[in-house]
Every structure is written in C-alpha cells, then in structure tokens.
Amino acid sequence: MQKEGDVRIPSGCAISGIFSRSGKRISGESIVRSIAPMHDRSNGLGGGFAAYGIYPKQRGLYAFHVFYDSVRAKAECEKIITSNFDLSAAEKIPTRRIPEITDEPAIWRYFGLPFKKALEDAALDEREFVARFVMKVNTQVRGAYVFSSGKNMGVFKAVGFPEDVGRFYRLDEYEGYCWTAHGRYPTNTPGWWGGAHPFALLDYSVVHNGEISSYDANRRFIEMFGYKCTLLTDTEVITYIIDFLNRKKHLSLEEAAEVIAAPFWSEIDRMGEKDMAKYTYLRNMFSSLLITGPFSILLGYTGGMMALNDRLKLRSMVVGERGGMVYVASEECAIREVEPSLDRLWSPKGGEPVIITLNKGVEA
C-alpha cells in the first residue's frame, strides 16, 4: 500500500484548541480531555498535539522533534544536524508504553541554534536557514522526518486515537499557554506517523479539518517558492501558504486569511472604494493561494492562535470564552468538557479569522 506522500489521502477530522491570554501555563491533560469526546470524528489512524510555552528553560533554542525509521536514518540526520547546529541537548522524547499505540519509530528531540559560521556562509536569516534544513532532511534523508522545528513549542503525534496519543507522549507532564489537538479520520490506512497532524514548520503549526478542492492549484504554486510538498496533505500545503504569506511576504495574519478565504467578488463589489481596491489587489496578486472546499484550521504560532473557516463554512467550528481563556473546537462538547460554564460561545462566519494573542506584556 502507498503511504502518505505517494498518494493523496482525504481525511475527515476533529480539532480542538485551548489558549490562555494571560500566559498561564496549562497542563496537557486539559487538551487530551477536550479532544476525547470527539472520538467518533477520528478513526484511530492519527492523532496529535501542538503545544506552545512548554520549553521555557530552552526558550531561545530551536526544538527539533524527529522520527527515525532506522539507525542509518538517525546517523545520517544527526550528521546534518551536528554540522549545522550548536546542540545543547539530544534525547529520546519520553513516552509511556500503552497497548493502544504500537509500531512506534525512534522519537528524538534536539535543542540548539545554527552555528554563526553556517548562517554567515549561507547568507540567510536564521528562520529561513532552519526552514531549509527541515526541508532538506525531510526530502533527502530516507527514514528521517523532522515534525517539529520551532522555539519553545513542540508537536507530538502518532498513529492512534488522539486521547491515546496524549497518554503515550505523557502530555500531562507538560505545561503550555496554548494547545491544539487533532484527531484524524483518513480514508485508508497509511499507518505512518509522519502523516498524523499537526503539521509544523518553524513555530507555525496547523491542525485542519476538511478536504480542500484547490489542493493541486495551491501545491503547484507554492512549490515555485522553495517549498516541497512531500506528504500531499492539505495541512502541509496550508502551513506552507501561511509561512509564505506571513513570513516571506510580510502579510499580517488577517491579510493572509483574506487571501486564503477571500471574500466573494459579489461581496467585494459592495465594499467602499478603499477596501474594494485592497481586496481586489490581494485576490489578483495571490489568486493561486485561494483555498476552496471545506476547511477549519487552527494555526498556532509564538504568542497566538488563529482559527479560520473556509468562506462557505463547510466545516463546523465554534469558539468559546471564559475569562482570559479561549477555546476553539469542531464541536461544542469538546469545549464544555473542559469549561462547562462559558461567558460567550459563538460560531465564526466563513472566512472570518479569529485571532487570539497573549495579553500585552506577556512573554511567550
């Protein structure tokens, strides 16, 4: 059977996110509890989490999480890492042996910064250097897969139901100000850990529920700009699109959302002159990055989280608030499970981004 990357596999899914505006660090136990009631939205073939603020002691260092299929893959990958990065730690990611999770690869993490000399030689800024390193390992080292590469954040994912994946990775032992979770319902059985979600590049992580119809138009466009879509999943291409628009083209996240889930021309026609010019410009300029078909995504990044639905809202997604806490999920039950009494609960409109950030002065 072809695995992820050899073939495009549509998936249905569940997503959930928890964010503390005050920066209060929450145990991973909450997000596991939140995703669990949506058990039937996944089928045991993929679950995962992204957590922000979990490595405060190494906050200035890139944390790489890597899957290895073989000893050779680990040796090859580490050769590249050690020649490019000044590492302060290399360790196995702690896991809990449970019967529900099987066939795990070797799972390692590394903390470090690029060597100054390597950066100067490459004449790249630090983030671009790291992004290219990740792309290189994932496309060139067979059996090695970097699935997390940001600072003070980490992705944890596996083949299994999300609540089991959470226990497997001992998430109750981590604390972060932002958590996102994903339960996957792929339409066949790739059984590859790298194919689970979230998908991450640098500190951007995306969990997504949907199946976009614009996929190949988006992929073939973004691949002109140094990205290589190796998994053939929506989540991968959406992450690259956001990285491209936000990091490389310096669009704000709101503007990026206006490209991805652009207003209809019929809406633009009703706008004032200035808005009309702006939206027309963005739609024309980045027409190949419009995403059509159903999606609901949660984008995690340092200091914030964005929730976004496709412009027709073809996937369910609700947002709840209680004090400084914000919850986003595919279904209300996932929110009520961890916060039964909410100040406010609403369903954002299609194409309307909900951006939640840490309060002013709070350090990520």
Next chain:
Amino acid sequence: MPINYNVPEYAVVRDPDRCIACRVCERQCANEVHSYDPELNKMRSDETKCVNCHRCVALCPTHALKIVKNPDTFRINGLWDNETISDIYRQADTGGALLSSMGNPKKYPIYWDKILINASQVTNPSIDPLREPMETLTFLGKHPHTIERGENGEIKTDNLPPQLKLNVPIMFSAMSYGAISYNAHESLARAARELGTYYNTGEGGLHEDFYKYGPNTIVQVASGRFGVHKDYLNAGAAIEIKIGQGAKPGIGGHLTGAKIVGDISRTRMIPEGTEAISPAPHHDIYSIEDLRQLVYSLKEATDYKKPVIVKIAAVHNVAAIASGIARSGADIIAIDGFRGGTGAAPKRIRDNVGIPIELALAAVDERLRQEKIRNSVSIVAGGGIRNSADVLKAIALIALGCHLCRTCQTGRCNWGIATQRPDLVKRLNPDVGCVRLVNLVSAWQHEIMEMMGGMGINSIESLRGNRLMLRGVGLNEKELEILGIKHAGE
C-alpha cells in the same frame, strides 16, 4: 473543355416531390451550384462547385435538399484514398499549392476526449451553483514580487502592472476585419462587451466604428503591421503581438486583393485591390532579444498602460519558446494549437505542422513553474478547444452560423462571415450574431459552473493548474507524463 479528373466530394440530393422550384437555393449559393431550367421548370445542380456549407439546406422552405457524401469513388485503396487522389489531380491541373481553411481536420489524437474531470463524493461536499456564489472572474497579467506598504502600513494597490479582467475565462480569438466581415466583427465586439470579456481585432486594424468597443478589444500587431498606428494601439485594452498561428505555424498570411475593398483598404491603410501579404516572420524580430524590443516599443507607445500579449503557434519546442517570451517583458502568452482556425492556409501546412494544444499547454505551464516564472505571466490557450474554458475562433464562428465547410479562402461565405461581398455580408445580422455569441458563452459559463461545483470548487482560480482534478483514459505513460495527470483509477 479539358477533362476533369476529379469526383465531386458531395452530392446534392433534391427530392422532386418536395421541390417547388422557388429558386431560393440559387439565390443563396454564392458558389453557383444551383440553377433553374425554365423549359422544364426544374432546379438543376452542379455539384462540382458544392462545398457543403449547408446554406441551401437550411433555407430550403420545403426541406427538399440534402447534401451527402458523394458515394462515387475512385478504385478503393487503403493508401490512396479519394482525398489523396483528388489532391494529386488538382495539383496536376493547376500547378499550385493547395489552399484550405479552418484548423487541422485530420484524425490526430484529441486529448480533450481522453481526459476526465473529477467530482466530490462524501469526503468533501459538492457546491450547488444555484445556491452558492460560483466565481468565473479572473485576471490576466503580470504579478509583482513584493508587497509595498504606505506610511500607515496599508498595502499599496497601485504597483500592479496593467491587467485584463475577464468575467468569464473565455475570449474571442483573433479574426481580422477583411478575413471576416464588418457584421461579424460588430457581433464579436458587442458580445464581448456584454459578456465582460474581450474580442481580438486580428491583424487587419480596427474599423473606426468599433473604437467605442475599445475597453473590450485586444488590438493585434502582426508581421504585416496592417492598420497599426498610435491611436489603434491605445484604443484597445491590450496589445497582441502575433508571432504565429496554430493552423499555419511558420508562415505568414495572404488576404487577396479582392477582399481589400472600401473600408477594409482604409482600415488596413493599404490601397484598394492590393494583395495584403503578411510576411512569415516579423522582419524586425529575428530573435528573442528583438521580441523584447518590440514588446517595450509597444509599451512605450501606450505609456505602460496596456498589457502586451505574445501569441505563438504550438510547435515542438513551445515550452522553451514560452519561457523566452516570459522573460521578454510580455504580460501574457497566447498559445494556439494545431487545430486552431484560419481563413486560409496551405493545406499541407495545416495538416502536418504543429502540435496539439493540450500537450503544448501542459508543457508550457510545467516549464514556467520549474523555472519559477509562472507567476509573472498569464497563459491563454486556443486552437482546438471546442466547448470549455478558453476560446478560439471556432466558438465565434460556430455561434455565428459557420458550418465549417473549410473554404473561407474563396471569399464566398454563404453565411456572411468570411466574405466581403455586400450581398453575403448582410446575411449576418449583428443583432442576431451578438445574441448568439452571448448565448453560447453564457451557456458554456453555466456548464463550467456546474462542473466546478461538482468538484467542490467555487472559484475558477482554484481550478487553474489543479491537475489532480483530471485523469487520463486510454493514454500511455509518456502522454500522461507530459499532461502531468494520473490515469483514471489511480
């Protein structure tokens, strides 16, 4: 009279019980096939002159006429078929090159018929175009690499090079005034305006009556430079440099002196009755760097306010040529496949030169992406697209009544399209022509929207380059590789 070796291609079948000898067929036929015999009060026909344009059939009030393939035949031979033998006799008679028109009619593969479209089932929803917005609007033009911001951080929207806005991704392909009639041009211009798209003047200049349709007009500059002057360049929404044409790659054009009459002579800026000969190459473009100079000359002449299109015929090396054009400053590349129409082309060239638009388009798109310049140029395809996203001459012609008789070069078009004989021209009523064109394109737009909705796509821009939505059927590995699609079932 010398012996005519040839067998007429078609036979005129007249039902004597129905024919009332009203002589409509005689009046309608510019080829003079029909005649009246007063002694017998009977219609007669000379089928050696018949081109099977169906004018008489359509207008016969008693439906007495049928044009059928002439069952008479030379001795049957797998190698030497009737057409091949006839061509030999015709050339032995005249010593001339064979002329024909329309695009390549031979049985080469039609890839469109071997590509199937996807639809949504279960994992994502199809979208109902009757209930949800379904967008067919798109732009053609270059995109800048960077976003610029003003003092307050707002995005500056004025750094975009000139663009063409299309409400529907279909344009009318180039047909010159002279090759086709005034009424045909008027029909195209009015339909383009009503549809929110563009028609193309072709290489014969722009009649002064049609300057008012300028915002929906693409003005062409071809190797003969007929009718090109500063006001003409500034009159349209875009300028097209025509390098080649799918029906006759590598050669120029020839509009006979018989068609250079009255307004056509004035519009083309050449004396009445002169032969309008477009050279095979542009004599100021012998290489790609010369093209760049012409592109920028035209941009200078129009103050950088008009996008410049470069139109080429689909030939073997089309991907590399397109890549060169993309770097020459052109905003849009138009590719014309070997099925593309023409008002006159040497038959051997039409039937043997060039490649299918499907393969050319796939190859160009992929090459420009590999070279990372696809975003700086738009692609327009034409030449053998019979019923879908882009347009070509045949759309306009079929809608106007063209019956594809492939004898435009004779100037005796019974439908009033490819002719300048006033009695024939007036048969095409621009009011009716415009409505028929608008109807056709609107119908195609509806069909496109239905198919998009089925795929779960609600903007034409998300379909562009979306090759996963296509599958091949009955194609070999190499064809699939060039088209960049998988086989059905994969």
